[in-house]
Amino acid sequence: MSTLRSTLDFLLYDWLHADALVQRPRFAEHSRETFGAVFDTCERIAREKYAPFNRLVDTEEPRFDGERVILPRATHEAHDAYVASGMLGAAQDYAIGGMQLPYTIEAAAGTFFATASVSIGGGLLTTGNANLLMAHGTPLQQEVFARNEFSGRFSGTMCLSEPQAGSSLSDVATRATPDGADFEADPLGPRYRLKGNKMWISAGEHELAENIVHLVLAKIPGADGKLVPGTRGISLFIVPKKLVDTKGQLTGERNDIALAGLNHKLGWRGTTNTLLNFGEGRYPVRGGAGAIGYLVGRPGEGLRCMFHMMNEARIGIGMAATSLGLAGYYASLEYARQRPQGRPVAPAGKDPAQPQVRIIEHADIKRMLLAQKSTCEGALALLLQCARLVDEQHTGEPQAADEARLLLEVLTPVAKSWPSEFCLEANSLAIQVHGGYGYTRDFPVEQYWRDNRLNMIHEGTHGIQAADLLGRKVVMEGGKGLLLLAGRINATIERAIQQPHLAEHANALGQALQKVGSATKAAWATGNPADALANAVPYMQAFGHLVIAWTWLDVLLALPAQPTHAADEGRLRAARYFFHYELPKIPAWLRVVETRDATCASMPEDAF
Amino acid sequence: MSTLRSTLDFLLYDWLHADALVQRPRFAEHSRETFGAVFDTCERIAREKYAPFNRLVDTEEPRFDGERVILPRATHEAHDAYVASGMLGAAQDYAIGGMQLPYTIEAAAGTFFATASVSIGGGLLTTGNANLLMAHGTPLQQEVFARNEFSGRFSGTMCLSEPQAGSSLSDVATRATPDGADFEADPLGPRYRLKGNKMWISAGEHELAENIVHLVLAKIPGADGKLVPGTRGISLFIVPKKLVDTKGQLTGERNDIALAGLNHKLGWRGTTNTLLNFGEGRYPVRGGAGAIGYLVGRPGEGLRCMFHMMNEARIGIGMAATSLGLAGYYASLEYARQRPQGRPVAPAGKDPAQPQVRIIEHADIKRMLLAQKSTCEGALALLLQCARLVDEQHTGEPQAADEARLLLEVLTPVAKSWPSEFCLEANSLAIQVHGGYGYTRDFPVEQYWRDNRLNMIHEGTHGIQAADLLGRKVVMEGGKGLLLLAGRINATIERAIQQPHLAEHANALGQALQKVGSATKAAWATGNPADALANAVPYMQAFGHLVIAWTWLDVLLALPAQPTHAADEGRLRAARYFFHYELPKIPAWLRVVETRDATCASMPEDAF
Incomplete structure (x- = not known):
């Protein structure tokens, strides 16, 4: 096992x-x-x-x-x-x-x-917050905020969404205005006063740490007092819950950040999720109006700074989805090994005089377990590979680092979206293996399923990831990222095709690659993003399956040709499951992409 | 709308x-x-x-x-x-x-x-319970129990599963022994004493009605005191919570049925679900040991009686799954019509200076809404057709009635399983349309999703339905049911193919039918049920898609060729969605069926 x-x-x-x-x-x-x-x-x-x-x-x-x-x-x-x-x-x-x-x-x-x-x-959020400051903050911001986050004295948040804007960051309405004439002279960074509401803020309020360092997207009004439309008007601010001095010590002043509400969620309930009001006046501070915040980086570059940490954050979500999938797999495997029920299918019918067998001996239970293994271990392999690319990007030779960067651009939407969709399905199978017991709160699997449902929503919804993949990543730099990925996939195919027991998989992967490539071209054939992106999600589903199949085939190359360990046999089977049961779904998803099917996009509203 | x-x-x-x-x-x-x-x-x-x-x-x-x-x-x-x-x-x-x-x-x-x-x-359970008694009970049992259920004075349950047996009814261990020498003389039916535990009993204990009429599967020991193995040893008993006289009046005696526990579920929480102990001695009654029960039908024919009502019960579950799917569709449609967020995709990029649009104007939101409509209205159509076949079976001319019976045999596993799987996916899309709000308990969609997860489990799990479909229904009576269904599908195709705007769908349906037919043959090519049934669930998924595609095409035949109403346009679109986005998945599911793929079935346990 x-x-x-x-x-x-x-x-x-x-x-x-x-x-x-x-x-x-x-x-x-x-x-x-x-x-x-x-x-x-x-x-x-x-x-x-x-x-x-x-x-x-x-x-x-x-x-x-x-x-x-x-x-x-x-x-x-x-x-x-x-x-x-x-x-x-x-x-x-x-x-x-x-x-x-x-x-x-x-x-x-x-x-x-x-x-x-x-x-x-x-510490996903705290580490991500501090990492961002290490990249874009001033030395003092790093000293005062980031280092106290790494030590756990402070915790961190990311405040992007607003109640009226959600995924649409260009509509951020939180305002940041200079705090006094000397605002630029503050050693912690240009000092502003912020007013606005931020929604879906995880760990936005709690007593786990001495202080909470909010990183907040807001807009600095122009000379006419108006906010610049779009994302280029967005700046980034450090807004601490409690004000600190240049040594990082609390000054005893509470900043004007009020908890407006806790969100009551379907799952993931151990993490507080909040609506925060910045500068509404509940906690007036230093005689002015608004919450005090310190600019990070330059005005108007808030999103660029935020995107710096997007890859790692999205890999983190993919990892969370995968971990939940694995947790369900292990729980249902354990259950299936213990639970006696029913008898094997036999040509002469089941013999009720025989004792019951454990349910792991039934073909359909094995199918549901192997599907979970194939999905979740495949996702885990992809995510570890993405993490390895992050290291390459940071510590590799220049060319390798740049290739890693480019591959990550293309792979990150998959690493975030694929596990969030398919490891959720794995969790549903974990419930199914348990039968009625899986539907009760006496077993852990229903919670995994509820917890996992968040992952298709936060850190960029499924739709956002798909638009990013097909609308940006596969076409950026003249399609260089996609070409690079295709090169890596082909390299795996070339190695695999030389091994008789992998040749069938290698051929199937080659066909899938070709199919995704031509669908990408067909999607963009009119050059109109509305045509291409109408079916971006089915495209991403197909693309994700291609990537996972490649990952599995590459993993198999690390096995001995004649596996002697049960674990190796398990990996061979999990990969074979993916190639036989899952990879054939690709043409179904791509069909509407290739034809730029407009059934949905042109649906009249009154016809629903 | x-x-x-x-x-x-x-x-x-x-x-x-x-x-x-x-x-x-x-x-x-x-x-x-x-x-x-x-x-x-x-x-x-x-x-x-x-x-x-x-x-x-x-x-x-x-x-x-x-x-x-x-x-x-x-x-x-x-x-x-x-x-x-x-x-x-x-x-x-x-x-x-x-x-x-x-x-x-x-x-x-x-x-x-x-x-x-x-x-x-x-009143699904109460009506079903009483219907069974109208078919198999004595006139007095009908008078005393069924009629009081129809009037709502009493409520009813079905007590099949046991904690150690679950879906495996042949392992029912509840014992029923004759109650005294005069046991056969009781006017309410041969009187027995029952001992055993029943699990997952919905509405097993409550105060909604004057009395609860449990219908209980149990085994009558043979002369050697042993229970007959298998399902042929199972008999059916009326076991009322409170004893009644021949007028249906409560005698004031409580029967020996004890609530051993309430199940705490993921959803569907408005319905009590119980573990009941029959005859454990907590409420000794009439000086004997065991709960008092009255035999229904003949000994050993309990399952046959129970199956009498299985079709309607399973249609009822499919209807529940479909209704939950529709509830999510209506809720997310309403949300998408109100919620402003983001801007349309445009060749020159989105213009942030423009006002936001309602999310129903985004292609991916339309896709998720149309997917729900296609799934849930397609399921509703199938279930209404099955209900119509029940009426045909009961009130049609002999040949039509027999054909209806046979069609229902084949369609019932689909009517139960397909909505429980795909309307659950629809509920997940309803959450997704809501974004983060859908993940909170302030909106109804997360509850629909939780409630719906039960439907793949109760009234025969997905695996049980699939084994029933491929192992029994498509081969019974020499494959007559499948042939009959194929005839009906072909009749629809023949009508549709004459209409230019439906010809493409008609051809696609014809190919799908052929593919399912040949996969059925291939699955059974070795004659070994273990080979055929190893991939019974993917078979059922493909079969279900075939049936829904047929249903949609048949529905379209009821529309004018040139629809003038928005609702008709909506149905055309929903059907087209199914043919373009869903029907192409059939080959992927059937691939493993056709090849009798043993990847899962032969997976060694220690390789997991």
Whole structure:
């Protein structure tokens, strides 16, 4: 039986050769042993502080007592253990207390927490927030805010959406106006006063840390007092819940950020999700109106700064979706191995005088388990590969780094969307394996399914990802990213086709690649984005299946031709499942893309 | 904009000509007007007594105070209104207080309640229970039990599953032993004492009615004291919660049935779901051990009696799944018409200076709405057609009745499984249309999705339906049912192919039919059920898509060639969606069926 740890070890070392990263100067003090020690720690904390409380955080939702947001004690303890592990700053320089860990290892380690309790969560937002400041903040902003986030003293948020705008960031209406004549002289950065409402802010209010560092998108009005339409008017601000001095010490002043409401969600309930009002006047501060915020980067470049961390954030969501899928797989596998029910199908009919068998012996149960394995381990492999590309982009030779950047542009929408759709389906199968028990709250699988439903929505909806993929990524730089990916896929095909037991898969993958390539051209044949993008989601589904099939075939190349271990046989089967049961779906999705089918796009509203 | 009522009216009258049923003697006193009056009543009760409380029954789950199960007052009021409507006995003879309503109309009327609050529920179980007694009970059993169920004085359950057996009814271990020497002399039927545990019993304990009539599967031990293995040892018993006399009056004696636990579910929380212990001694009755039960039909024929009502019960589940799908469609359509966000895709890029548009103007939102419409209205059409076949079976000329029976054998697994899988996907799209709001409990769609997840599990799981379809229904009577269905499909194709605007669909349907036919043969080519059934679920998915495509094409034949109404344009589009986006998935599912792919079935356990 494979475990999460053994699967990670195989993918990281036998397949991705992540241990070779230690030959690079940045990671020179690391070794497979130090990576293993990180995994040991994360696995232990997840087992002791996360897994036992996953149901608790689902039933004891965050609540607001009028002053503070109350979370279960278990959440505080899990958070403290996570902070103590050093994982918040794991990728940072030794010089600022980090571990200089490759992102590949950091991302892999995150799966232990996410399979144990995705909504207690690790430090995805805090780390992402601080990483952004390390890239775009001033040295003092890094010192005061980012470093206190890496140490866990402060936590972080991302404040993008607004109630009236949602995915449409160009309609951000939060205003930022200079705070006094000396606004540019503040050592923490040009000081503004912000007014506006931010919706869907995860971890927007809680008592887990001393302070909360909100990174807020807002618009600076022009001389005419009007906001610049579109995204180019957006700037980025640090808006701390409590004001701090240049040493990072709390000044005792509360900033004007009010909790306007907690969102009550279908799942993922261990994480507070909030509507925040900035500068509504509930907590007037320093005699002015508005919440105090410090500009990060230059005015009008807020989105560019935010996009800096988008790849990692989206890989993080894909990893969360995958981890939930894996959690359901392991739970339903365990159940199927224990539960006796029914008898094998036999030519002469079932013999009721025979004892019942365990349900794992039934073909349809095996099908549902293998489908989960194929989906979730395939997604895990893709995400680890994307994480490995992030490391390449940061530490590789120039050409390799640029190729990694370009591949990530194309792969990131898939890495975010594919697991969020298909690992959710895997969770549904995990319920189905349990039968009626899976529909009760006495078993964990229904919660995984509810938690996972968020992943197609946050950090860019499915529709947004699809428009990004077909509308931007496969055509950017003259289609260079897509060509590069096709080159990598072809390289895998060429290696696989030489192995008789993989030749069938290699041919199937080659056909799929060709089909996706020609569909991409057909989609854009009129040059009109409205024609091309009308079926962007089916395109992304097909594209995702192509990428996962490629990933599986590439993984198989890391196996011995004659597998002797059960785990290797399992990987061969999981890949074969994907090629036989899933890959053939590609033509169905692409049909409407190739024909630029307008059935939906031209549907008259009154015909619904 | 179509409403549920206008969609039902179109399907029932323009397509199925259900008003022609009034030419049959049984329905002679009815007319389209009397049917309409029934719909008016049901629609009003659903709007006033069901819809406003759908969220309430989700949050105020049934609870047990040690003596009674407490349900919200709203559930009592909804139940009382349902009883007062006369719908429990709507299909029954005038002579016993019924309305002699066609089942088609009864089933259609049920959608008003199920879209408003599926888990407050109508009388599916009570009516089904009483119908079974009308078919297999003695005149006194009908008088005492069934008639009091139709009037709403008593409610009914079905007690099949047991904790250790689930879907595997041959392992039923509840024992029924004769109650004294005079056991055969009881006027209510041969009297037995039952001992055993029944799991997943919906409405197994509550205070909504004066009494609860449990229909219980149990085994009568042989002379050696042993239970006969397999399903042929199963008998059926009436086991009332409170004992009654031959006039149906409560005797004041409580039967030995103890509530062992309430199941806490993911959804469908308005309906109590229970574990019941029969005869454990908590409520000793009449000085003997065991719960008192009265045999229905002959010993050993319990399952045959139970199967009598299986078609209608399964159509009922398909209808519930479809109603939930429609509820999500209407909710997300309403949301998409109101919510402004973003701007249209344009060749020169989006113009942020333009005002936002309502999201229904975006192609991807239209796609998600049309997918829901296509799925849920297609499912509704199929289910109404199945209901019409039930009427044909009961009131048609002998040959037509027999054909209806045979078609129902083949179509019932589809009618149950297809909506439970695909209307659940529709509910997921309804969430997606809402974006983040859909993930909150402030909007109804997340509850529809949770409620709907049950339908692939109860009343025979997806796997059971698939084994029934491929293992039994398409091969029974020498494949006569499948041939008959193919004949009906071909008849539709022949009519459609003469209409230029339908010819493309007709050809596609013809190819799909051929493909399903040859896959059926290929699946059974070795004659070994284990080979054939290894991929029974993908087979059922493909078969279901064939049936829905046929249904849509047949529906289109009821439209004018040049539609002038928006609703007709909507139906043309919904059908086209299905033919362009969904039907092409059939080959992907059938590939593994045709090759009898053993990837899953032969997966070694330790390779997972």
